[in-house]
Amino acid sequence: MNKKVRVLLIGAAFSADLHMDGYARCTDIAEVTAICDKDVSRVEALAERYGLRNYKVYDNYEKAIAEADCDIADICMPNFLHCDAAVAAFKKGLHVISEKPLSTTVEEAARMVEAAEKAGKKLFYAEDWLFAPAMNKALAVIKEGGIGKPLYIRARECHCGSHSPFAQTLKYCGGGCMVHLGIHPVGFMLALKEGSWTELVAMTSGGAETNLVHKQMEGEDWSACMIKFEDGTSALLEANYVTTGGMEDVIDIYGTEGCMHIDLTFSSAISCYSMPGLSYTVEKAEITTGWSKPAVDEKFNLGYVGEIRHFMECCLKNQDAKTGLRGIDGLEALKVVNLIYKSAREGIKIVNPKLISKQRGSSYCEK
Numbered sequence: 001m002n003k004k005v006r007v008l009l010i011g012a013a014f015s016a017d018l019h020m021d022g023y024a025r026c027t028d029i030a031e032v033t034a035i036c037d038k039d040v041s042r043v044e045a046l047a048e049r050y051g052l053r054n055y056k057v058y059d060n061y062e063k064a065i066a067e068a069d070c071d072i073a074d075i076c077m078p079n080f081l082h083c084d085a086a087v088a089a090f091k092k093g094l095h096v097i098s099e100k101p102l103s104t105t106v107e108e109a110a111r112m113v114e115a116a117e118k119a120g121k122k123l124f125y126a127e128d129w130l131f132a133p134a135m136n137k138a139l140a141v142i143k144e145g146g147i148g149k150p151l152y153i154r155a156r157e158c159h160c161g162s163h164s165p166f167a168q169t170l171k172y173c174g175g176g177c178m179v180h181l182g183i184h185p186v187g188f189m190l191a192l193k194e195g196s197w198t199e200l201v202a203m204t205s206g207g208a209e210t211n212l213v214h215k216q217m218e219g220e221d222w223s224a225c226m227i228k229f230e231d232g233t234s235a236l237l238e239a240n241y242v243t244t245g246g247m248e249d250v251i252d253i254y255g256t257e258g259c260m261h262i263d264l265t266f267s268s269a270i271s272c273y274s275m276p277g278l279s280y281t282v283e284k285a286e287i288t289t290g291w292s293k294p295a296v297d298e299k300f301n302l303g304y305v306g307e308i309r310h311f312m313e314c315c316l317k318n319q320d321a322k323t324g325l326r327g328i329d330g331l332e333a334l335k336v337v338n339l340i341y342k343s344a345r346e347g348i349k350i351v352n353p354k355l356i357s358k359q360r361g362s363s364y365c366e367k
């Protein structure tokens, strides 16, 4: 491989902007050589924002994958397109970054993992929480025994609703807020506990008419899951679209000898009172007047910069990403989200099928 990883960015809107910021900060090892979006004006706007020159523009991802001069395809398109684009990229012999969730169904996510294995290429799963500097500091505190043994963790991603029209339908999104936002706390907890969950029980608002606010949305707009792990730790994982005032990415960790509160969104060093309003404060804030905590380097603090550099380094070394950031981790997170939906739908507690099949056959549900 060349000294720099050549990147084909597919999708040029919200998440592509998050990734572009990462590429712009690792030009020593990566260069974006092509960008694809069915709306070419978005490609041009994105490139303009980051001062990108000498890149190819595509409006069709199949053509882009077939023709672009690149080593990796970075998929920032809606969830229902991840599988098709990833499989095509692996056939071309590229590595792949997939945004979360890995896909809309477990079957498609498994196809992506299989296609990577068959091609001998890497599938990187973009779970940015694992690169948030505050999160890594918190994990270091746990590792040094600073709060004793963690007993209970509460983790949530919540805001007022997705900006993207595809997030409104089950077919294009794969669910509501739990698959779209809750996949972060789910993926984070699974990475922390190396997948060793034992049982879970969940509730959701149910979708459409039964939703709290977003009646036009097919998926749920409120969800919560209690989950237990083999080491006795338990967690409450939450996602909702009924939270006003900006996105909440919050984790509370209670240990035998202390506790920690991590706030990825509102922990800015700036408090500002503005009567005219600011151009931007934090992600998904509806208004910017009055008191706010304007984010300082939001993309860095949410983990996107570290995530992109890590994937580029792995790509250069042809090695897997860290735990929580591999294709198989994205697949596991999606499996758990689907079990959360099953628990909520059927009103049952779910026991980890891997543990159950070890103990007593194949059924994994308990009333």
Ligand SMILES: NC(=O)c1ccc[n+]([C@@H]2O[C@H](COP(=O)([O-])OP(=O)(O)OC[C@H]3O[C@@H](n4cnc5c(N)ncnc54)[C@H](O)[C@@H]3O)[C@@H](O)[C@H]2O)c1
Pocket: 010, 011, 012, 013, 014, 015, 016, 036, 037, 038, 039, 042, 059, 060, 061, 075, 076, 077, 078, 079, 081, 099, 100, 101, 126, 128, 164, 165, 180
């Ligand atoms: N990690 C995070 O925090 C985070 C944040 C936001 C979104 N995401 C994920 O990123 C992915 C994209 O979401 P988004 O918010 O960027 O959506 P978006 O709607 O802002 O952007 C998607 C882009 O894909 C383009 N597109 C759609 N169909 C296409 C096609 N057939 N060919 C080429 N381009 C096509 C659209 O024109 C659009 O510009 C989703 O999987 C989402 O879950 C992750």
